[in-house]
Amino acid sequence: MAQAPVTSIFMHGRPVDILRLELAQPALQGNKYYKLKYNLEHMRAAGYHALMTFGGVFSNHIHATAIACKNAGIQGIAVLRGEDDPGNPTLQFIRAQGMETLFINREKYRLRNMTSFVEELSSTYGNVYVLPEGGTNALAVKGCSEILEGRVQDYDHIFCAVGTGGTISGIISTPGLKAEVTGIAVLKGEKDTLTPYVNSLIGDVHIPWRINFDHHFGGYAKFNPALMDYIEKFTSTHQIKPDPVYTAKVFYAVDDMISKNKIPEGQRILCIHTGGLQGWDGWHYRFKKQDTSAAS
Ligand SMILES: *Cc1c(COP(=O)(O)O)cnc(C)c1O
DSSP, X not given: OOOOOEEEEEETTEEEEEEEHHHHOTTTTTHHHHHHHHHHHHHHHHTXXXXXXEXXXXXXXXXXXXXXXXXXXXXXXXXXXXXXXXXXXXXXXXXHTTOEEEEEOHHHHTTTTOHHHHHHHHGGGSSEEEEOGGGOSHHHHHHHTTTXXXXXXXXXXXXXXXXXSHHXXXXXXXXXXXXXXXXXXXXXXXXXXXXXXXXXXXXXXXXXXXXXXXXXXTSTTXXXXXXXXXXXXXXXXXXXXXXXXXXXXXXXXHHHXXXXXXXXXXXXXXXXXXXXXXXXHHHHHHTTTSOOGGGO
């Protein structure tokens, strides 16, 4: 794939580069292209004809996987947390790609990583490749270790959003990278599980990295007026549109850290725009009664 462009902006007078994965693959949602790349290659080589994966009903991962399956001529099956809703734009989209949908309640969804449960779900589909929630596995990490290709020497401090932790694991594992890596967690309460999980995915890597849990705004897809104002200003000032669930919190966090002098002077900073713009459709659908018009 062609290298994603970088846009240079300023935050409080400090230069900050934004890696524009949202431009490189607008349909495949930025980081999701990299997470799926080697999984699809493996599926093809091993002769699987169907892919089953897990997520929420507005999930960027499910959206991207639906496109990838259609492109590859594979039957996609989405196991979704919650209930069907014909008005949901993400569900409408994935069905239009030919993806099958299977809804399970929250209780059952907790079993999503249990082998016996997954086998039970997938048994009716025959030879089906199972991709965990968010698409995170070793092959996804391998794909994400290519996100910084060609830019490995260019930065001292790299910031990205953390959901399941697959993307940051790939960034940390980038061959030859010497930079510091900070992930901004977009979920609350994952403090005790995410760091050991990322450790298990990266293996023997010795660059400084951490996950920051101070900027999730109350949890996954939670927001407040300050975040919505920030998105509006950021979009109009820089002509770069963040997504509301992941990258908005990263840009906000880096801006905040710079303003509080928490990033050492002189460090060359890169923020990764991991995509997720399809999330706006679901966002407006869910929150249409609240005022998110500022970010439309
Ligand atoms: C899925 C997603 C992430 C999180 O990636 P993980 O590998 O799950 O940590 C970050 N940003 C965007 C826009 C996403 O869609």
